[in-house]
Amino acid sequence: MTTTGTAQETFDPIELEILWQSLISTVNEQARALQRSAFSPIVREAGDLANAVFDRRGRMVAQAVTGTPGHINSLAIGASKMLEEYPLDQIEPGDVLITNDPYKTAGQLLDVTVLVPAWRNGRIIALFGSTIHHTDVGGYGIGAGGRDVFEEGLWIPICKLMKGGQRNPDVWKFILSNVRQPDHMAGDLHAQMASGEVGAQRLFTLCETHGLDDIEALADEIIDRSERATRKSIEALPAGTYHADAVLDLADASRINIVCSLEVDPAAGEVTVDYEGSSEASPWGINVVMNYTHAYTTFTVRSVLNPDIPNNHGSLAPIKVKAPEGSIVNAVTPQPGTARHVVGMFLPNALLKALAQVRPEAAMAEGSGAVWTMQVNGNHPDGSPFITAMFTYAGGVGARATKPGLNACSYPTGVSAVPIEVVEASAPIRFSEKSLRPGSGGRGAQTGGLGQTIEFSVDTERPWQLNAVTSRLADPPLGVFGGEAGAAGSFKINGQPVQTQARITLDGSDVIRLELPGGGGYGAPDDA
Numbered sequence: 258m259t260t261t262g263t264a265q266e267t268f269d270p271i272e273l274e275i276l277w278q279s280l281i282s283t284v285n286e287q288a289r290a291l292q293r294s295a296f297s298p299i300v301r302e303a304g305d306l307a308n309a310v311f312d313r314r315g316r317m318v319a320q321a322v323t324g325t326p327g328h329i330n331s332l333a334i335g336a337s338k339m340l341e342e343y344p345l346d347q348i349e350p351g352d353v354l355i356t357n358d359p360y361k362t363a364g365q366l367l368d369v370t371v372l373v374p375a376w377r378n379g380r381i382i383a384l385f386g387s388t389i390h391h392t393d394v395g396g397y398g399i400g401a402g403g404r405d406v407f408e409e410g411l412w413i414p415i416c417k418l419m420k421g422g423q424r425n426p427d428v429w430k431f432i433l434s435n436v437r438q439p440d441h442m443a444g445d446l447h448a449q450m451a452s453g454e455v456g457a458q459r460l461f462t463l464c465e466t467h468g469l470d471d472i473e474a475l476a477d478e479i480i481d482r483s484e485r486a487t488r489k490s491i492e493a494l495p496a497g498t499y500h501a502d503a504v505l506d507l508a509d510a511s512r513i514n515i516v517c518s519l520e521v522d523p524a525a526g527e528v529t530v531d532y533e534g535s536s537e538a539s540p541w542g543i544n545v546v547m548n549y550t551h552a553y554t555t556f557t558v559r560s561v562l563n564p565d566i567p568n569n570h571g572s573l574a575p576i577k578v579k580a581p582e583g584s585i586v587n588a589v590t591p592q593p594g595t596a597r598h599v600v601g602m603f604l605p606n607a608l609l610k611a612l613a614q615v616r617p618e619a620a621m622a623e624g625s626g627a628v629w630t631m632q633v634n635g636n637h638p639d640g641s642p643f644i645t646a647m648f649t650y651a652g653g654v655g656a657r658a659t660k661p662g663l664n665a666c667s668y669p670t671g672v673s674a675v676p677i678e679v680v681e682a683s684a685p686i687r688f689s690e691k692s693l694r695p696g697s698g699g700r701g702a703q704t705g706g707l708g709q710t711i712e713f714s715v716d717t718e719r720p721w722q723l724n725a726v727t728s729r730l731a732d733p734p735l736g737v738f739g740g741e742a743g744a745a746g747s748f749k750i751n752g753q754p755v756q757t758q759a760r761i762t763l764d765g766s767d768v769i770r771l772e773l774p775g776g777g778g779y780g781a782p783d784d785a
Contacts, residue, residue, distance in 0.1 A: 268478050276467060276475055277567075280319045283459040284310050287385055288321035291452035296444040297392045298683060299646045303673045305390040307332045310383055310456060311372075312476035315340040316570035318383075319479070325671040327601055328363055328388045330552030333573060335362035335370050336386045342415040345381050348374055351422030353450055356415040357394065359406060360590055364549040364597045366394050366410040367647075371418065371446065373453025375460050382464065382471035385456035387449045391442060392646040395435040399632040399647045400724030401542040401596035402759035409542060409595045411435040418446065437642055484571035488526030490562040491575060494615055496523050501610035502534075505603045505626065506731045508748060509758050513539070513585055513600060519611040530554050530608065532580040532587075539585055541758050542593035543726075545601045550586045551578045553669060557605040561612045561619045596726045596758075598670070602627035603728070605669045609655075613737060618658050622705055622777030623734035625652025625746070627726075628667050629773060633684050635721030645684045648675045653698050653706030653743055653776035655734060662706030662743075662776035664693055685716040694744065694772060699733075701740030701778020708744060708773035715765060723761045729774045730754075740778030747772035 268276070288308040292301055299305045307328030308321040315337035320329050338361040339354050348354075354372040356362060362370045369391050375383045396403065396410030403409035413432060417425050432446075433439040460472070469475065498520045505513040516534035538544050555576045559568065566572045580587035586604070588594050603626040613620030628649040636642055651667035651674065667673070677688045690712040698705035715721050725748065733745040748755045749770045750763070763769075 273478060277479065279463050280310065283456055283463060284308050284319050284321040286459055287452045287456035288323045290455040291387055291389070291448055292323070294448040294451055295389065296441045296448070297390065297646045298675050298679050299648070300389045300445065302675045302679050303649065305672050307388045308452065309333065309386050310460070311336050311386060312383060312473055313345060313381060313471065316476060316480060318472065318476045318569055320568055326556035326669060327549055327552045327598065328368065329568065330555055330573065331363040331548040332370060332386050332388045333570065334548045334551065335388070336372055336384065338362070339370070339372050339415050348381065349421060350376055351419060352417050353419035354415065355413060355418035357413045358415060359594055360546050361415070362548065363388050364546040364601070365595045366396065366406070366412060367391050367399060367595065369413065371449040371453065373450060373457060375457035377461055377464055377471070383460055385453040387452055389445060389449060390647060391445055393437045393442070393644055395437065397595060398634065398724045398760070399595060399630055399726070400758070400760050401599070401726055403542040403593040403595055404540070405591040405593050407591060409593055419450065437644055479567065480569055480571035482571070483567050483569050484574050486563065486566045487572045487575050491521065491526045491528055492523045494521045494523055496521055499611040499614040501607050503603070503607035503610065503623065504732050505600065505728055507599070507758060508727050508730060508755055510731070510756065515586070515604060515607040517607050517611055519608070519615070521615060527575045527577060528558060529577040529579065530558065532584065535580070536585045538583055538588055538592045542595040543597060543599050544588035544592045544594040545586045545597045546594060547580060547587045549597055549601045550580055550604065553601050553604045554578045554608060556669060557608045558612070561616055596630070599627040599726050599728050602670055620737055621657050622655030622662065622699065622737040622740050622779050624655040624662065624668055624706065624776040625708060625729055625734055625774040627728055628670060628672060629771060630726045632724040633686060633715060633721060635684070635715065635717055636719050638718070643684045645680060645686065648680045650674060650709060650711050650771060650773055652708040652746065652773035655737070655776040656699070656701055656703035656705045656740060656779035658703070658779060661704045662698060664707040665709040665773070666706060686713055687716050688713045694775060697744035697775030699736045699741040699743040699775060699778035700782045701736055702780030702782065703778060705734065705736070705740070705743040705776030705778045708746065708775040711771040712768060714768050715763070717765045720762050720764055723763055723769065725755070725761070726758070727771070734774055734777040736777035737779055739781030741782065743775030743777050746774040
């Protein structure tokens, strides 16, 4: 079957399934190529990335199964923003687009998005996008201490990283002159481009095999089906507006209020989530841009509605998200946001409470929320710098109606823990403990997941710096429907609680101990 990309086609169901599975295999191979070739352990080992294919109109058609909702659903919006700046008629063969604009993509400067066009018969037929967490983009690093976005690192506007198959020399000079480890930065950028080329080659083969001029008609079919299925799921819900809130406390004893309302409109087949009433923007780098808020909101709603529907432009369209401009969940320049995940990954805790009023059987108790992130900077004896890529740890997940919460699991993100052996190999870090926290899960008919304990030090005679992002140190994850709260977290250095979100300077004798929160319980305990 040949298509022009303009005519409406009716696909045979068997043919459509074959094409869909081939498309998924294409983006999964793109993701595998990226993970195999990336320099950053957080990408290579933990899967802190997103890969997706877009049609000529900039609509996300399919995503790889590996990745995080924050990256993937932000990429779904970011790619279209990049094409607004560089329409297809301004892109030549061999061109590659790049940006880390936090307000147009994933909300922090360390997340770099690369867009690689796929060509056939002298015409762009699709674009392969990737977003990954780079080890360093200069500036402050992964912590929350940057006072504005300009202090947080190098801002790469939407531009051409490659022109005609050659490096755009001035762009590469600007980037590599502003990072602490230029070889790592260059390696990860090449990994992103290479993975996009893998996707483009596989898509070319797919089109050749099935006689497609492009994927426009296929994209229409996939996106339309996904949107119809999502709207049908919403039509089965009771109409109404449901309210919920949750409180997030941080290391400096500040508190963030997340307030949301969920409006269900079955007649229109739409839901609207409004964060009116949430806290104002923070002076710390924990502010969340709208793309990232939209990403974790849509992920949460889709998880409860029908998680089997493909995640693409169509399934995202019926879910509307609103937030006051300049608030903690809709940051604007120059509000800092390098550690935006601490709030962004917490949003499901509030939203799931609203969804529990609509579908209680799909409810889940509060969990630990955001992963705790650590980054260590220092110098070797010869004065050369070392910097660890962000390494993360997860607490317990909230219990569900029929299942206990997961232990030390990074819901709602898809990031895995970087193995301690890999972290120790990247810098002179020494771990003395990594274990589950007995009894940290909240009691209930179903028990909350356990948190974990991590203890480490840095083997150095020179001062070193720790960027740490922690949360839920005072207010524990709450249970639901009579379930009890899990244990709150603890962040201590040499046995003393840490009371700042800023970078900390330490020495080789200092010991860092992390005790991550446990998830809340579901339903009253049997002995209650």
